[in-house]
Amino acid sequence: QVNLVESGGGSVQAGGSLRLSCAAPGKEYSNYCMGWFRQTPGKEREGVASISTSGHTTAYSDSVEGRFTISQDDGKNTLWLQMDNLQPEDTAVYYCAASFPCRRLTSLQSRDYTHWGHGTQVTVSS
Numbered sequence: 001q002v003n004l005v006e007s008g009g010g011s012v013q014a015g016g017s018l019r020l021s022c023a024a025p026g027k028e029y030s031n032y033c034m035g036w037f038r039q040t041p042g043k044e045r046e047g048v049a050s051i052s053t054s055g056h057t058t059a060y061s062d063s064v065e066g067r068f069t070i071s072q073d074d075g076k077n078t079l080w081l082q083m084d085n086l087q088p089e090d091t092a093v094y095y096c097a098a099s100f101p102c103r104r105l106t107s108l109q110s111r112d113y114t115h116w117g118h119g120t121q122v123t124v125s126s
Contacts, residue, residue, distance in 0.1 A: 002025050002098060002100065002115045003023075004022055004023065004024065004025075004096045004097070004098060004115055004116065004117035005022065005023045005096075005117055005118070006020060006021070006022050006094065006095065006096045006117045006118070006119060006120040007020070007021050007022075007023075007120060008020040008021045008120060009094060009120030009121045009122045010121075010122070010123070011123040011124075011125065012086055012122075012123075012124055012125075013124070013125050013126075014086065014087055014088060014124055014125065014126050015085055015086065016086050016124070017082070017083060017084045017085075017086065018083050018086065018122060019080055019081065019082050019083065020036070020080065020081040020083065020094055020096075020120060020122075021078055021079070021080055022034070022036075022078065022079040022080075022081075022096030022117060023077070023078060024072065024076055024077055024078055024079045024096075024098070025076070025098065031053055031100075031101045031102050032053065032098050032099055032100045032101060032102055033050065033051060033052055033053050033098070033099050033102040033104075033105075033106065033107075034050070034051055034072065034079050034096065034097065034098050034099070035047060035048075035049060035050035035051070035070075035096075035097050035099075035106075035107065035108065035113065036048045036049045036050075036068075036070060036079075036081045036094060036095070036096060036097070037094070037095045037097055037110060037113075038090075038092035038093065038094045038095065038122075039092055039093050039095070039119075040091065040092045040093075044110075045095070045110045046061065046063075046092075046108075047061055047107070047108025047109060047110065048060070048061050048063075048064050048068060048081070048094070048108070049061070049064065049068055049069075049070035049081060049108075050070065050106035050107050050108055051070045051071070051072055051079070051106065052102070052105050052106055053102050055071070055072050055074075055076075057105055057106055058070050058106065059106035059107075059108060061108055063089075064083075064090075067083065067084050067085045067086075068081060068082065068083050068084070069081070069082040069084075070082075079096060081094070083122070086122075086124045087124060088124050088125065088126045089124075090122060090124050091122060091123050091124050092121075092122060093119040093120065093121050093122075094119060094120055094121075094122050095116055095117055095118075095119045096116070096117040097110070097113035097115065097116050097117070098113060098114065098115040099112055099113045099114055099115075100114050100115065
């Protein structure tokens, strides 16, 4: 059973930073990759960032490129999303996701992921 648990959400002012964490499955599970998604009421879940199994390749949506950084520890126990220069449009529930097995090197498509966390709220005020 794979459980993903996000933490680190909260409220910040525009221009501020937050770092989200996700307790990940760890190296005992092989060939899986992970990503971060976000969703606001009435909208589809949006892929924000993705990282390959090795951690050497990352991908970002255009809306966060240059502001957000996805990373994972060597043991693959923790996935992070460093969010800098946050803007009100970044307000959303953020989800950690894992793909078992890894279907693509990286993916920002929700259909490519098999496991999801429960989400953590990020609110950015102007």
